Amino acid sequence: MLEEVEAxxxxxxxxxxxxxxxxxxxxxGIDVLCLEQGDWVSPSDYPANHRMWELVAxxxxxxxPKARQNLADYPLGDEFADLSPSMYSAVGGSSVHYGALWxxxxxxxxxxxxxxxxxxxxxxxxxxLVPCYAEVDxxxxxxxxxxxxxxxxxxxxxxxxxxxxxxxxxxxxxxxDLGWHWWPGTHxxxxxxxxxxxxxxxxxxxxxxxxxxxxxxxxxxYWPAAIRAGARLSTGARVERxxxxxxxxVSAVSYIDTDGVQHRVITNQVVxxxxxxxxxxLLLLSATSRHPDGLANSxxxxxxxxxxxxxxxxxxxYDEDLExxxxxxxxVVASMEFYDTRPEYDFVRGFKMHASTVPGLIMAGxxxxxxxxFDELWGARFHDVVRKAASTVLWSAQVDDLPDPENRVVLSxxxxxxxxxxxxxxxxxxxxxxxxxxxxxxxxxTEAHEAAGAKQTLAHLEMPGEPGHLLGTARMGDDPKTSVxxxxxxxxxxDGLRIADGSVFVTGGAVNPTSTITALALRxxxxxxxxxxxxxxxxx
Amino acid sequence: MTGTTPHPAVTRLSVPTxxxxxxxxxxxxxxxxIRRAAQVLxxxxxxxxxxxxxxxxxxxxxxxxxxxxxxVQTVARLSEAQGELxxxxxLAALETMSLIDADAFYRLSLIVAGVYLYADETLEAxxxxxxxxxxxxEDQVVxxxxxxxxxPVLRRSGRRSPLD
Numbered sequence: 001m002l003e004e005v006e007a008x009x010x011x012x013x014x015x016x017x018x019x020x021x022x023x024x025x026x027x028x029g030i031d032v033l034c035l036e037q038g039d040w041v042s043p044s045d046y047p048a049n050h051r052m053w054e055l056v057a058x059x060x061x062x063x064x065p066k067a068r069q070n071l072a073d074y075p076l077g078d079e080f081a082d083l084s085p086s087m088y089s090a091v092g093g094s095s096v097h098y099g100a101l102w103x104x105x106x107x108x109x110x111x112x113x114x115x116x117x118x119x120x121x122x123x124x125x126x127x128x129l130v131p132c133y134a135e136v137d138x139x140x141x142x143x144x145x146x147x148x149x150x151x152x153x154x155x156x157x158x159x160x161x162x163x164x165x166x167x168x169x170x171x172x173x174x175x176x177d178l179g180w181h182w183w184p185g186t187h188x189x190x191x192x193x194x195x196x197x198x199x200x201x202x203x204x205x206x207x208x209x210x211x212x213x214x215x216x217x218x219x220x221x222y223w224p225a226a227i228r229a230g231a232r233l234s235t236g237a238r239v240e241r242x243x244x245x246x247x248x249x250v251s252a253v254s255y256i257d258t259d260g261v262q263h264r265v266i267t268n269q270v271v272x273x274x275x276x277x278x279x280x281x282l283l284l285l286s287a288t289s290r291h292p293d294g295l296a297n298s299x300x301x302x303x304x305x306x307x308x309x310x311x312x313x314x315x316x317x318y319d320e321d322l323e324x325x326x327x328x329x330x331x332v333v334a335s336m337e338f339y340d341t342r343p344e345y346d347f348v349r350g351f352k353m354h355a356s357t358v359p360g361l362i363m364a365g366x367x368x369x370x371x372x373x374f375d376e377l378w379g380a381r382f383h384d385v386v387r388k389a390a391s392t393v394l395w396s397a398q399v400d401d402l403p404d405p406e407n408r409v410v411l412s413x414x415x416x417x418x419x420x421x422x423x424x425x426x427x428x429x430x431x432x433x434x435x436x437x438x439x440x441x442x443x444x445x446t447e448a449h450e451a452a453g454a455k456q457t458l459a460h461l462e463m464p465g466e467p468g469h470l471l472g473t474a475r476m477g478d479d480p481k482t483s484v485x486x487x488x489x490x491x492x493x494x495d496g497l498r499i500a501d502g503s504v505f506v507t508g509g510a511v512n513p514t515s516t517i518t519a520l521a522l523r524x525x526x527x528x529x530x531x532x533x534x535x536x537x538x539x540x
Numbered sequence: 541m542t543g544t545t546p547h548p549a550v551t552r553l554s555v556p557t558x559x560x561x562x563x564x565x566x567x568x569x570x571x572x573x574i575r576r577a578a579q580v581l582x583x584x585x586x587x588x589x590x591x592x593x594x595x596x597x598x599x600x601x602x603x604x605x606x607x608x609x610x611x612v613q614t615v616a617r618l619s620e621a622q623g624e625l626x627x628x629x630x631l632a633a634l635e636t637m638s639l640i641d642a643d644a645f646y647r648l649s650l651i652v653a654g655v656y657l658y659a660d661e662t663l664e665a666x667x668x669x670x671x672x673x674x675x676x677x678e679d680q681v682v683x684x685x686x687x688x689x690x691x692p693v694l695r696r697s698g699r700r701s702p703l704d
Binding site (some may be wrong): 045052054060169172175176181197203205219237325375390 | 545550552554555556557558580581583585587588600607608631634635638645646648649650651653654656657658661663666667669670671672673674675676680682684685687688689690693694696697698699700701702
């Protein structure tokens with residue numbers, strides 16, 4: 001039996017962007033209902049609570065849904081993709097298993113066309129986002145060091161940076177010797193208690209969930225405050241379609257609960273926050289006779305231009321005990337030395353690289369060596385491998401993979417989720433520019449290890465388990481012929497439909513995107529509040 | 541159309557319950573097989589004990605299987621196929637399996653590696669800690685940054701130190 005309720009605004013997806021939108025609307029007195037297909041994760045479930053925590057991290061907590069197969073996960077066809085995407089379906093979304101690296105995009109990321117003659121410029125600038133970046137940073141208690149010269153003057157953080165430790169000092173000195181930029185890493189991990197978050201105690205298991213409650217996964221960083229402000233959150237609610245009227249206005253959202261019961265929420269305002277794969281999937285599922293190619297897809301850009309930040313890494317093994325079991329796992333130091341286009345190279349744009357500790361001997365030693373011939377790891381060599389892994393530094397780099405319309409998300413014709421809805425199929429191939437960037441990044445990271453005195457390095461052109469950065473599949477722009485939404489996330493084609501996740505990125509930059517995703521989400525939500533207020537005034 | 545098949549350990553939407561015991565205990569035949577695999581994958585040497593030598597081998601195997609192969613299907617299949625092998629013949633079979641049945645080899649080798657690495661005596665021998673609270677001293681980061689390590693970056697950028 002179909003059950004119906006009403007909501008002033010429905011938010012679809014409770015990850016970072018959905019949490020920020022819901023919180024912003026609720027604190028503005030707006031009735032908001034968020035629908036989430038997963039459920040809550042308890043800190044007691046985190047792998048760090050188990051002795052063999054690295055085994056847990058590689059099975060039920062695997063980063064890729066195909067390996068994990070939780071009930072909330074929908075299937076991803078990746079046979080046509082050079083990369084298999086990572087994501088997490090739960091309250092807090094993929095922030096449940098992100099590293100909480102929190103760099104902002106740079107000024108140049110917003111004007112790639114003007115600067116480098118490729119891709120497109122964003123319809124907004126870095127300066128447009130600064131107030132939103134700062135507001136989210138202040139809410140979370142982001143830790144970092146003020147004054148990074150890779151950014152305009154004035155960039156400051158509410159909490160002091162994490163300690164560099166022996167690993168950070170070693171990597172920093174190597175960068176100094178090479179004449180490279182570096183800066184202490186910025187994290188959505190407060191160094192001291194802040195709001196609903198604890199201060200970091202350096203467990204090192206950040207990606208698999210912080211048992212201290214310090215990492216700003218959005219289930220603990222934003223949702224408690226959003227609920228206190230009055231936001232409603234329904235878990236186990238898998239949205240099957242967004243309904244529209246004949247005059248192209250949002251009219252309702254229908255979803256299926258875990259018992260297979262269909263529900264309908266009557267609303268004329270929807271904000272989609274399903275990530276760069278889930279969002280186009282839902283809008284494609286919402287096709288109608290008036291929108292036969294998917295909702296808000298008159299441009300044909302829906303699902304296209306998928307960017308995923310290919311990630312390469314180089315493990316370095318050191319004689320000196322660098323205490324690399326300490327957390328947080330992320331960027332002890334980050335270097336933007338090769339971030340922008342340089343005339344001497346035959347590629348455009350660049351990469352951010354960061355040095356990290358590597359807690360866990362399977363992550364530091366066993367897994368990296370699986371790429372080598374069998375007897376380089378197994379047999380008597382195993383003892384040497386795991387002992388040298390006790391002091392391992394990881395340099396990793398994510399590259400700016402420029403938008404390509406052929407890299408896209410479509411509905412799967414063969415896979416369905418546990419509710420019977422078609423899964424997503426990902427088509428993604430590295431461009432020549434991306435390949436050159438990856439190889440260059442590996443050479444530079446190897447150089448950094450050598451400058452730091454590593455006794456051995458082990459390069460991986462493709463870092464296992466990465467990436468979870470899903471961007472660009474509903475790009476923003478001023479022209480409805482070439483974009484899906486405007487700069488405030490408002491769909492060009494459908495009144496009352498907004499998108500507030502990484503789908504709206506025009507280009508991807510090469511920094512971890514969650515700070516920019518949440519800043520954009522805050523900007524979208526603020527404008528929605530203003531639009532609703534204006535609508536109320538015009539009605540009276 | 542085909543639907544997804546949830547992992548048998550899944551009982552909740554977003555977080556499967558992590559099992560401390562497998563669906564059934566590992567049989568003696570399976571345990572023998574895992575022990576033989578452990579003897580060749582992580583063998584005893586003059587300096588180090590092997591994975592099969594750890595004191596709590598049986599308990600650790602059951603704990604690892606519960607996490608990696610809860611239904612014991614992979615272990616059961618492999619012990620059936622390779623149960624008569626040991627030594628060099630088993631090592632050669634495992635090397636072949638790593639190429640043609642990579643997922644099964646990954647599970648088996650993860651169990652063996654986990655049993656060895658998370659045994660008390662190995663953690664002590666390597667001197668490697670389990671995750672734990674280890675907050676830095678309050679002024680550590682200040683001392684680090686005041687050491688002058690940032691000076692080269694600031695000099696090139698023309699920026700003043702944020703610590704001034």
